[in-house]
Amino acid sequence: xPEVTQTPxxxxxxxxxxxxxxxxxxxxxxxxxxxxxxxxxxxxFLVSFYNNxxxxxxxxxxDQFSVERPDGSNFTLKIRSTxxxxxxxxxxxxxxxxxxxxxxxxxxxxxxxx
Amino acid sequence: SQQGEEDPQALSIQExxxxxxxxxxxxxxxxxxxxxxxxxxxxxxxxxxxxxxxxKHSGRLRVTLDTSKKSSSLLITASRAAxxxxxxxxxxxxxxxxxxxxxxxxxxxxx
Numbered sequence: 001x002p003e004v005t006q007t008p009x010x011x012x013x014x015x016x017x018x019x020x021x022x023x024x025x026x027x028x029x030x031x032x033x034x035x036x037x038x039x040x041x042x043x044x045f046l047v048s049f050y051n052n053x054x055x056x057x058x059x060x061x062x063d064q065f066s067v068e069r070p071d072g073s074n075f076t077l078k079i080r081s082t083x084x085x086x087x088x089x090x091x092x093x094x095x096x097x098x099x100x101x102x103x104x105x106x107x108x109x110x111x112x113x114x
Numbered sequence: 115s116q117q118g119e120e121d122p123q124a125l126s127i128q129e130x131x132x133x134x135x136x137x138x139x140x141x142x143x144x145x146x147x148x149x150x151x152x153x154x155x156x157x158x159x160x161x162x163x164x165x166x167x168x169x170k171h172s173g174r175l176r177v178t179l180d181t182s183k184k185s186s187s188l189l190i191t192a193s194r195a196a197x198x199x200x201x202x203x204x205x206x207x208x209x210x211x212x213x214x215x216x217x218x219x220x221x222x223x224x225x
Binding site: 033035041043045093100104105107108110 | 156
């Protein structure tokens with residue numbers, strides 16, 4: 001069964017450093033998402049991406065965050081200058097059916113900012 | 115906010131018992147979905163129910179939706195230890211906006 005893959009599974013960084021989280025969505029999907037989950041808490045929406053542009057973003061997704069689909073297969077989330085409160089599990093998801101439809105999630109990248 | 119809120123926050127049952135989890139939401143929805151998350155893993159889609167549906171089944175799962183009460187329930191029948199996980203409801207409103215997840219119910223099934 002096709003799956004969403006995320007790399008790395010764990011990322012440790014120093015506060016103020018830039019990180020790039022990588023995702024390979026399911027190949028025929030057109031809708032891409034990033035969510036995050038602080039340990040044991042709710043899953044929070046960050047951003048959605050369709051047709052090579054951001055379609056929705058939350059208040060969390062400020063100027064420090066950016067997304068890119070550089071080559072037609074990868075979907076990346078960049079945090080320019082990490083803060084302690086950015087420590088969380090970041091999930092990539094994709095959908096082939098449209099916004100608000102069934103999502104396929106990756107296994108996540110655990111980001112720890114020290 | 116359309117965010118769903120699950121109830122209870124945590125549930126512990128014996129293997130073989132049924133588990134019922136509830137979700138309430140605030141705004142009109144297009145559909146409501148349930149996802150499962152094993153500890154430290156990604157979310158896995160379980161079932162989607164549309165606003166014009168009242169009940170849906172998938173294997174041992176039964177989902178109901180009451181749009182007048184803005185609530186849904188997920189029933190897992192004949193639970194197994196392997197059902198131990200967190201269960202999240204997620205709502206999609208009618209504006210093609212992204213899914214919004216609740217805080218989840220942590221289910222523990224004791225063998």
